[in-house]
Amino acid sequence: MEHRPGRGRGIAAIVLLVLGAVILVGVTVAKAVAPPSRYTQGKAVGWHMAPTYTDGESIYLEPVAKGALRRGDVVLASVPWSLHKTQMNRVIAVGGDRIRYKPSSKITGQYRLVLNGLPLDEPYLEQWKNPSAVGFDVTVPKGYVFLMADNRMNSDGSQYANNGPVPASKVASKVVTYPMAKLAVWGQLAGVLVLAVGAAFGFASRRARGRAPRAAVPAPARAPEALKPAAPAEAAAAGERADVPS
Numbered sequence: 116m117e118h119r120p121g122r123g124r125g126i127a128a129i130v131l132l133v134l135g136a137v138i139l140v141g142v143t144v145a146k147a148v149a150p151p152s153r154y155t156q157g158k159a160v161g162w163h164m165a166p167t168y169t170d171g172e173s174i175y176l177e178p179v180a181k182g183a184l185r186r187g188d189v190v191l192a193s194v195p196w197s198l199h200k201t202q203m204n205r206v207i208a209v210g211g212d213r214i215r216y217k218p219s220s221k222i223t224g225q226y227r228l229v230l231n232g233l234p235l236d237e238p239y240l241e242q243w244k245n246p247s248a249v250g251f252d253v254t255v256p257k258g259y260v261f262l263m264a265d266n267r268m269n270s271d272g273s274q275y276a277n278n279g280p281v282p283a284s285k286v287a288s289k290v291v292t293y294p295m296a297k298l299a300v301w302g303q304l305a306g307v308l309v310l311a312v313g314a315a316f317g318f319a320s321r322r323a324r325g326r327a328p329r330a331a332v333p334a335p336a337r338a339p340e341a342l343k344p345a346a347p348a349e350a351a352a353a354g355e356r357a358d359v360p361s
Contacts, residue, residue, distance in 0.1 A: 132313035141306075167239050168189070174203075181283075185206065185209070188206045207263050210259055212230060213230070251275075
């Protein structure tokens with residue numbers, strides 16, 4: 116079966132135009148329903164969050180809504196153990212949690228913190244590092260967070276008795292891998308790009324159809340002279356000649 120010229124590009128154009136419209140409209144509606152938080156860009160200071168973040172590494176910061184802090188979040192907070200205005204730390208426990216550690220005990224083959232009675236998995240720590248240089252047993256008050264750095268052997272944190280949990284109100288912002296506001300912009304640009312490519316395919320398909328040569332329509336076959344029916348006058352004359360005796 117012979118396809119029309121430009122048919123494949125026409126199908127690609129339809130698919131891309133629909134996909135681009137879905138992406139663009141979807142991202143725009145999502146931004147309108149739940150506007151992404153404004154973000155700022157900064158740099159990590161010091162090595163207390165190594166190996167996750169190293170000194171001078173670029174970071175993205177988003178504001179934290181009240182009550183939105185979660186265990187494992189990396190935050191920028193005003194802490195009593197830092198000489199700087201704010202410092203990066205990780206939220207290990209939130210209000211109501213019991214967090215403890217005994218340096219002399221081993222759990223499942225390696226040292227671990229114990230959160231609410233269960234060993235805490237901390238994949239962001241290097242395997243050879245202990246989770247704390249000191250032992251502690253703390254129940255975090257409501258409205259507070261228990262903060263520790265990732266470089267536990269070379270940093271301060273809530274694990275030390277003279278520090279303790281930090282009020283959640285002291286958390287200035289959350290460190291994110293990539294801000295949602297930036298992702299939304301890239302999503303909209305991707306939708307526009309897909310639409311443009313689809314329009315280009317559509318244009319190419321129309322040009323291909325316009326340039327295609329039209330098939331010649333064959334003329335109807337002419338009947339042989341011998342098979343043509345005789346005209347009425349000719350038929351009558353032939354009959355008269357046949358009646359005359361020779």
